[in-house]
Amino acid sequence: MGNTRRGRQSINMLLVVLIGFCVLAIIEIVYGQAQMKVERERLDLEEQNRQAVEELKEEWRSLKDGSSVVTAEGEAAPAASEADQETTPAKITKQETEKKETTGENNGDSAPQEEDDREYSMQIVILGDSIMDGDRTESGAADIIGEQLDAKIYNMSMGGTTAALLPNEQYNFATWDSRCLLGVVNGILGNINTDIFDGYAAGEVLKTCDFDKTDYFIIEYGVNDFLTGQIPNSRYLEGGDTLAVDGTHTYTGALEDAVGRLKERFPDAGILLVAPHYCQVFNGNTFIGDGYSLDYGYGPLITYARGAGYVAGLYEGEGVFFFNAFEDSGIDAGTADQYLADGVHMTPLGARVYAEKIAKIIYSDYAPEE
Numbered sequence: 001m002g003n004t005r006r007g008r009q010s011i012n013m014l015l016v017v018l019i020g021f022c023v024l025a026i027i028e029i030v031y032g033q034a035q036m037k038v039e040r041e042r043l044d045l046e047e048q049n050r051q052a053v054e055e056l057k058e059e060w061r062s063l064k065d066g067s068s069v070v071t072a073e074g075e076a077a078p079a080a081s082e083a084d085q086e087t088t089p090a091k092i093t094k095q096e097t098e099k100k101e102t103t104g105e106n107n108g109d110s111a112p113q114e115e116d117d118r119e120y121s122m123q124i125v126i127l128g129d130s131i132m133d134g135d136r137t138e139s140g141a142a143d144i145i146g147e148q149l150d151a152k153i154y155n156m157s158m159g160g161t162t163a164a165l166l167p168n169e170q171y172n173f174a175t176w177d178s179r180c181l182l183g184v185v186n187g188i189l190g191n192i193n194t195d196i197f198d199g200y201a202a203g204e205v206l207k208t209c210d211f212d213k214t215d216y217f218i219i220e221y222g223v224n225d226f227l228t229g230q231i232p233n234s235r236y237l238e239g240g241d242t243l244a245v246d247g248t249h250t251y252t253g254a255l256e257d258a259v260g261r262l263k264e265r266f267p268d269a270g271i272l273l274v275a276p277h278y279c280q281v282f283n284g285n286t287f288i289g290d291g292y293s294l295d296y297g298y299g300p301l302i303t304y305a306r307g308a309g310y311v312a313g314l315y316e317g318e319g320v321f322f323f324n325a326f327e328d329s330g331i332d333a334g335t336a337d338q339y340l341a342d343g344v345h346m347t348p349l350g351a352r353v354y355a356e357k358i359a360k361i362i363y364s365d366y367a368p369e370e
Contacts, residue, residue: 120152122366123213125205127184127258128220130159130345131277136201139348141355145218148359149366154209156184156202163221164231164254171248181221182248185258189265214269216362217262222276222304223344225251229296233307252307259315270319270365273312274358275305277325278332280343290333291326302326323361329354 124145126132132142132155146153163181165171176183176192184202187194188211197203225231234252235243247253259271279301281288288294291301305326312322325331330353331339331346339350346354363370 116152121150122152122215123154124149124151124216124218124362125154125188125209125211125214126157126218126220127181128157128218128274129161129224130157131223132218132220133157133159133201134345135348135351139351141346141351141358144352144355145359145362148356149363151215154205154214156188156205157220158184158197158200158202160224161221162224162228162231162251162254163219163258164225164251165249166228167230167245167249169249171246180254181219181258182254185261189261211266214266215366216270216272217266218272218274218358218362219255219258220274221255222251222308223279223301225254226276226296226298226301226304227281229298232298233304251304252311255308255311256314259311259320263315263318263320268319270321270362271315272321272323272358272362273308274323275308275325276301277305277329277354278327278336280333280336280340282343319365321361321365323358325354325357329357 126142126145132140134140136155137143138147142153142155142157145151158179161179161181165178165180165182169178169180171182173186173191176186177196179196179200179202183192183196186192187197187202187206194203194206197206226233232243232245232250234250235245235247237243243250248257255273259273262269262271276291278291280290281294291305294300305324309322309324312320323329331350335350336343339347339353341347341350
């Protein structure tokens with residue numbers, strides 16, 4: 001009987017062990033399936049984000065030769081410029097209409113503009129992208145700056161443009177075809193054929209502005225440079241490495257070249273470098289990232305903003321000023337819904353807040369005693 005009892009106990013222990021192994025196996029299977037599900041979801045999300053980024057970059061490329069950094073059809077927030085276009089206010093796409101009026105493509109329906117010959121306190125030339133070009137009405141940043149400073153504004157901004165040359169563009173005056181900042185500057189200096197600006201407001205400014213009378217140049221670029229994913233912030237990388245690209249194919253290198261050429265030709269004119277402002281990027285209703293988190297390969301947008309500050313510092317004491325619009329304009333994650341129409345372009349209220357701060361910087365230099 002003792003042997004029988006011990007045999008039963010052995011069998012019971014064996015069953016307990018087998019059941020334990022079965023329970024562990026079931027737990028491992030369930031856990032493994034859960035991990036696989038999480039991994040599939042992660043991979044699906046990565047693929048969605050990759051596709052979204054590629055779509056946004058493609059939208060920017062399709063508009064590179066267009067008239068607006070972002071329009072209702074294109075530039076995404078990249079779209080470098082810049083955001084979901086289906087919800088972009090009509091005023092942001094108004095540049096197409098203005099472009100037609102400039103070139104006479106409106107069949108003569110509108111009356112010619114009257115010459116503005118009144119006296120102004122100062123003359124300001126603005127070089128920029130759609131942040132300054134998208135709204136050329138009294139609610140746009142450029143007009144508000146003129147209003148605040150009693151300034152004659154010559155706005156040479158063109159939507160969709162960058163400060164730097166794109167990788168396939170060469171710094172060759174004889175064959176120049178880029179409307180980037182460097183193209184505008186060299187157009188002003190007479191170094192290139194300016195036919196590339198025909199049909200744009202910038203082309204008319206080139207024909208009518210006496211640049212020798214300019215008191216201040218405002219240079220506002222950066223969002224498109226960042227959103228292309230093709231233009232590094234700088235040649236110089238952390239750790240001491242250097243990219244194998246020419247400086248004019250980088251954001252800060254292009255700014256430095258432009259500022260240097262303008263200061264050499266117009267030594268008495270002040271230059272205000274405006275950093276790109278805080279932006280949010282959407283693909284439809286999907287939030288992709290913002291100026292702190294989104295990185296297309298050369299750092300987030302805030303690094304480009306700080307790069308503009310670095311260039312301004314190179315000319316300290318030479319009449320070059322800096323507005324860190326990214327961190328000091330009041331446009332941030334908390335005010336984006338109020339100040340940004342599409343994550344990139346400004347609402348009328350945002351444009352006023354932004355423009356008034358620019359005007360204050362210029363006025364502080366123009367009339368320091370006040």
